Amino acid sequence: MVTRKTVWIGTNWKMNKGPAEALAAAEALKAYRAPDGVKPFIITPFTSLQAVASVLKGADVLVGAQNMHWEESGSWTGEISPGMVKECGADIVLIGHSERRQHFAETDWTVSRKMSAALRHGLRPLLCIGESLEEYDFGVTAETLSRQLKIALHDVAHADLPNILIAYEPVWAIGAGGRAADTDCVAKVHAGLRAVLCEIAGKDIGDRVPLLYGGSVTQDNARSYVSQPNVDGVFVGRAGWSVPDFEKLIERVIEERAPA
Ligand code: PGA
Numbered sequence: 695m696v697t698r699k700t701v702w703i704g705t706n707w708k709m710n711k712g713p714a715e716a717l718a719a720a721e722a723l724k725a726y727r728a729p730d731g732v733k734p735f736i737i738t739p740f741t742s743l744q745a746v747a748s749v750l751k752g753a754d755v756l757v758g759a760q761n762m763h764w765e766e767s768g769s770w771t772g773e774i775s776p777g778m779v780k781e782c783g784a785d786i787v788l789i790g791h792s793e794r795r796q797h798f799a800e801t802d803w804t805v806s807r808k809m810s811a812a813l814r815h816g817l818r819p820l821l822c823i824g825e826s827l828e829e830y831d832f833g834v835t836a837e838t839l840s841r842q843l844k845i846a847l848h849d850v851a852h853a854d855l856p857n858i859l860i861a862y863e864p865v866w867a868i869g870a871g872g873r874a875a876d877t878d879c880v881a882k883v884h885a886g887l888r889a890v891l892c893e894i895a896g897k898d899i900g901d902r903v904p905l906l907y908g909g910s911v912t913q914d915n916a917r918s919y920v921s922q923p924n925v926d927g928v929f930v931g932r933a934g935w936s937v938p939d940f941e942k943l944i945e946r947v948i949e950e951r952a953p954a
Contacts, residue, residue, distance in 0.1 A: 809846050868910070880919055
């Protein structure tokens with residue numbers, strides 16, 4: 695049974711939707727009224743960030759970027775600065791998605807720098823962490839996540855921690871070849887992440903950092919994750935790319951929710 699915690703439900707469009715398609719999706723989401731206690735968000739490609747954020751300004755659906763550089767400006771060809779992301783109207787910025795770590799050499803060190811840069815610009819960083827299949831097989835999931843978390847949050851003021859989002863996304867669970875993690879396994883991992891957050895910042899703050907699960911989340915399994923005590927939402931790819939699917943996913947998560 696899902697209790698009345700705030701539930702974050704977001705979708706990462708990844709390298710999908712050109713400007714016209716993204717704008718049409720934003721227009722379709724504009725009138726969407728999020729159920730009480732649910733915070734929906736979409737993470738759009740840079741090419742439509744400004745247009746999508748402008749359509750969804752003041753709407754219930756928050757908007758985020760998929761990445762950013764940590765520096766304010768300079769000779770960084772192909773990169774986008776935190777100030778640019780903010781100026782486009784984004785609320786959220788994705789940091790350290792496993793596809794960036796795997797294919798674009800994103801490291802714990804760059805992730806760490808981006809975290810504080812995002813907060814400096816008033817953006818809400820959505821930090822993605824997750825173990826690879828090898829790390830999972832060697833039984834070092836907890837150690838891997840603890841390392842990723844401690845480095846990413848090293849320069850973040852404790853008072854800022856409730857303003858970030860963390861998504862646990864096992865690399866082996868993401869994408870077409872992935873398999874969704876067992877609910878029990880997610881519950882255990884999230885309890886461990888909560889313990890690390892409390893160790894870093896104390897219980898009062900550690901308990902208030904939203905922890906999302908991501909990786910092959912579907913309309914059928916989303917609610918089982920969100921029903922776990924330390925799971926404050928889901929972060930999806932494929933299951934949220936179409937607007938009707940995204941809205942349906944939210945509906946399925948809050949089905950049978952405990953009365954307020
Ligand atoms: P998926 O992607 O839901 O398509 O597995 C998840 C993610 O990359 O966040």
